Amino acid sequence: MVAVLEDDGNFALKAAPNSSVTLWQSFDYPTHTWLPSAKLGIDKRKNTSQTLTSWKNAEDPSTGLFSLHLQPFSDGEYYIRWNGSNHYWTGGKWDNQTKIFSGVPEMRANYIYDSFNTISRFVMDLSGQIKQESWLPSQAWTMFWSKPSQQCEVYRLCGPFSVCSEQSEVLCSCLPRFSISSPMDWNRSDWSGGCKRNSNLNCAADVEKDRFWPMSNMKLHDDPQSLVAGSDQECRTACLSNCSCTAYAFKDNNCSIWIGDLFNVEWLKQGTTPGRSFYVRLAASEIKDPSKKSNVIATVTGSVGAAVVILAIVLFAVWRWRRGATVTTKIVEGSLIAFAYRDLQVATKNFSEKLGGGGFGSVFKGTLPDSSHIAVKKLESISQGEKQFRMEVSTIGTIQHVNLVRLRGFCSEGDKRLLVYDFMPNGSLDYHLSHRKDSKTLDWKMRYQIALGTARGLAYLHEKCRDCIIHCDIKPENILLDAEFCPKVADFGLAKLVGRDFSRVLTTMRGTRGYLAPEWISGVAITAKADVYSYGMMLFEFVSGRRNSELSENGAIKFFPTWAASKIAEGGDLLDLLDPNLETNAHTEELTRICRVACWCVQDEETHRPSMGKVVQILEGVLDVNLPRIPRTLQLLLGNQEHIVFFTESSSSNQNSQTKSNTSTASLQNPNSSSSTKSES
Template identity: 55%
Template sequence: MDKMKNPFRFLSLLVLCFSCRIIPSLATDSISANQTLSGDQTLISSGGVFELGFFNPGNSLNYYIGIWYKKISTKTVVWVANRDSPVSDKNSAKLVVSNGNLVLLNESQIPVWSTNLTSSTSDSAVAILLDSGNLLLRKLESSENLWESFDNPTHIFLPGGKIKLNNKTKQPQYLTSWKNTEDPAQGLFSLELDPKGTTAYYILWNKSEQYWTGGPWNGQTFSLVPEMRLNFLYNFTFVSNENESYFTYSMYNTSIISHMVMGVSGQIQQLSWLESAQQWNLFWSQPRRQCEVYAFCGGFGSCNENSLPFCSCLTGFEPKSPTDWDLQDHSGGCVRKTKLQCKNPSSSNSEKDWFLAMPNVTLPKHAQSVGVGNAGECESTCLKNCCCAAYAYDSNGCSVWNGDLLGVQQLSQDDSNGETFYLKLAAPKFPDAKHKKQEIIGIVVGLVGGVGVFLAICLFVMMRMKKRGVGLRRTVASSSMAFRHCGEIIGIVMGIIGGLGALLAILLFVIFRRRSLVGKGKSVQGSLVAFGYRDLQNATKNFSEKLGGGSFSSVFRGTLPDSSVIAVKKLERISQGEKQFRSEVSTIGTIKHVNLVRLRGFCTEGNKKFLVYDYMPNGSLDAHLFQEENSKNLEWKVRYQIALATARGLNYLHEKCRDYIIHCDIKPENILLDFDFCPKIADFGLTKLVGMEINRILTTMRGTRGYLAPEWISGVAITPKVDVYGYGMMLFELVSGRRNSEPSKDGQVKFFPTWAATVVIQGGDVLELLDPTLERKADIEEVTRIIKIASWCVQDEESNRPSMCQIVPILEGFLDMSLPPIPRSLLLFVDS
């Protein structure tokens, strides 16, 4: 009866109950084993200071578990759980307590983040959010904390938290910036306590390049942060004992809301909330000047303190990702608008790369010194090296920069600390001498034609003037005929001139067309040239000079009519149709990197399929490592640069292509060397093109001691880590100068990777491992670094192998790595 009397009230109750079933509110500060948190559910600390739940930053479509201030109008996230592993659906994702861990399950119920506690406590744990912003995982039956977010900070340092150093392991704890304002993934800037124990805090770029320090702790403040001496809001404390050292702070007035943040700007900032203005107030930041942040503008970017925005690209470059730049993420830097000509033998003098002077700047970091006698030789050295991006010549001699230019800062005109460096740019598209000559011919012909018409008209008028004495009537009577004759004469003259002009235009078109097609085939697909089979026959002298070959191809040397040298790869047993073949080749043709061999074109006629590459005059790496006839013994510095440049090329294939590419066949035979011994990876992208299967891969390797990762044989899914494995095996050969599967040149039969890893782990004589032809002439630290990387690369489990993007900074000397374990598969080859 009550229901019938109050139908609207009854319906309201139904709606309310239904809503409660869809989004049940936890209305608590904790979550235990029998509860889950998903959708719009949140935990709220007991005093209502902080809130935990799913959030998506800015315009992002990704969701994260985070903690933010509950009572602040501007949503400010202070901690993120799954910062590098977002979920796409917050309603089906769940935060749960499972087996004594706090775990985040994505929409497929797969764990993407966990507290990762190894000691199991069954389900007798509860997660509690405190008013301090600290998230605790605690045993139910005691007050013992199993885990806390204050021990695992992300980008914000709250009062009561700590950024610590483990004094036993010397492992620092990092406060790391967001990638950009809409992506909480780990950025490039981080704060740490000096692992060497100097009580100083550092800010690092990429956890490798230190660009700021707070100075040592003097008992009250950090010596290089004077703001701390004037502080009346915060109580700073530094604690050090046998287990850990850390810096912490508290608020004198606990009603004030404040925190430190490692910002996307690369500066550590102290912020306080102003309720009256409803905004955050900056109390202090370090470093004070934005351009003091190392590589803030990325590769080939320039920082200018006197302009907004601070970052711009160097002349000839543009932002690699304008979207990221709009989000204050400049880490991607800038890319060339026009690619370098770079030792193209067919280039005319007007097509050579050139240098632009960049005055009044701070020079890029990590220059390499070159022993030359003058500025001209310095310029020439850089011009001849494709890897060289810029040079400078001053009282200290010649400096060159290879790869990205980092840390360039444009100074003001009155700054006396500015220097000048010279940036390599692509050749300007000026017409060459032949083009100018042809243009002049066309202009002259046009002028002659115009003058001819003018003279013909003048002659006609003069003849008519002479006949004026015949009389007016006769003149009038014949005027119509005269005009008709005049028109006929002008028409004839213009017709002749027009015909000559058309003929000249046709001749010029043919000349230009022949110049554009000479040695290039008959048609163009994208940036690739489609050669005819006869073109390649002529270029290779009917495929008479074979450079090498494998199980699915043969390579021949060729010369085009414009004298440029090419390498023609004849593909065998290709079952793809022409349309599919062209599609795959076009994809390969879009891939450009200084350490990848450039694909110039292709040929497909029936079953005949060819790829045309730039010719590498120094052949493949294996010929020099294993001392084939007429090869050059490589010095250690060259070998090390080959290792680094090859890693950069593989990193590009794995990380920076639109569709990442797994090479599947990394070995010295596929590392080619140009005129300056700059390495270029060959045969990338061929796996899909030739339908390479496991049995065919196996035939190209050298048995179990070759370059095959274990997963090839086990049959699991192939990932880029198979390239990492092959790269590691190749590194061992760079050190030893022999095949891993062959005995050493002094007669020893030790399996080299096992021997090398053992020597490094046990702290033995690493120079004993060197190729004997090097006569122990190598940098011990570099040799050790190479072997450590190689040993990590050939780990049995692919998850234990580093990625190429991790290997590059290690080889560059920015990062270090721990001693590796000897893989089980290598232990099988230990001599009995």
């Protein structure tokens, strides 16, 4: 008998070396991670099942409370359960035609296992969420998506008598007059023990009655018991008469009481709906008796009037300060927040710090009261109504990917339309490629990772969402960089905001000159391949470190892609194309790969362009890329040299460069034809 750790991560016991007989394998007993080739389902013959089960806490890998199961007698429907019983999330039924789960289109089989061939994992996390994570060059796991999308939707995540809050830096906290039951587990992200009372309740008739602490704007996921009561006092008395009653609520002549430990309480920010108020039962010693009045009596009656005036001034100042410092928000469609316009004015200091702008409007930096930074985009020329705007924004807000800027919320008041994003401290890719004085020169490794990350974000929009989302304006200005220079595609989905009808997109949105696909300019309906073309044009700028089109001193247009395409086709030294600031410090194979991909992406016929999924695989080195043909558009530019010159290779004259370009054109007039499938690989 031998033990073998196989390449796919399966630990197996074999009858003998090189034997095909497996006596036992770890894939039959998964823990919290789902690996490729492992099964997660039900064996009806053996009456056994495989499940993913979370860790107990961040340091203890023993069995936790949350598990992912295949639901018996279902069409491939997965459930997440708490403690093996209560289920609080389902992936929906499996659609064999579209190869997606109805409730979570991101959870495609090939996506779980392949994940664009990067190092990735699928885990049942101790947070009660299933997560798809990828390993980044920064040596850290980064989440692509998670379900449920909000942690507070996880059943009993925070334990008894605790409050869950998505807005707070601390996810779980105790109710007033309660304290953490197990600080050690709490610090290890295991909140299941919840909180305990500081003082025990008194249910005896001969002692002082318990009192109630009001909690406003809360969301309680557990269903209470309903009682008949004509007033708030009657409802309160009904709770006090039951020693197991821990909370009550009275509204619109409806009395609700909660029996036993209080679970699944979620705190919502002020102004958020739907929220409700309820009263938590506490020992009398925990709350001052409101009937006991202060014995302090004012002796100088003449100063009362002045004191009232001073108090009024102070209260007014506090009110004005709170009004300016508090952001009135409303959570809609999951995690998206509906901001009030005035609060965004305050956060951005009346839109004073401009970060940039484009065809859809300007972007401003803002700071929320919790000191977190945001980027606020004021949309212009957006004509649809509020209902349609909110619906489409909520659709975009559910999309989560490590290479897409997260939409935090929006504002829709009258004709005012604003989008609120996470703030990216390193600005846009354009800022760094332009070599400004205070910008950082991106080395080749970083440029390549930014190109790959951008491709992954676009592939997710095109191929992994429920509906294909076309960005329509890919350019360096819309690629933002976070603190670790991880690329984030910004302004994605704005085409959907303008309208789902492509003809409307054509008439109201023209993208950016220099990145537009030929079919878009000619007026035909666009597809996702329009983004591929724009991405290819941007790749040339990754290589050269400058704009594709520049005006020389003598008025001639310098167009880098034409010269680059001829250089690639003739098999020249591609290091000549490289940004001089890199001093030829680039990985030759990666440079060849990225130049060839750029040429394939800007082919005139969209069927000859690769999909973004194929681009990702090529840049990852999984697929080889053939030598591309020079697109007809670039060939025409090569043939018309009265007004066009190309970037010189070194100090050689423009005439020499043009001569080489003409030679390349002549040798590529009849390129070998290939099918679109071959072109993409």
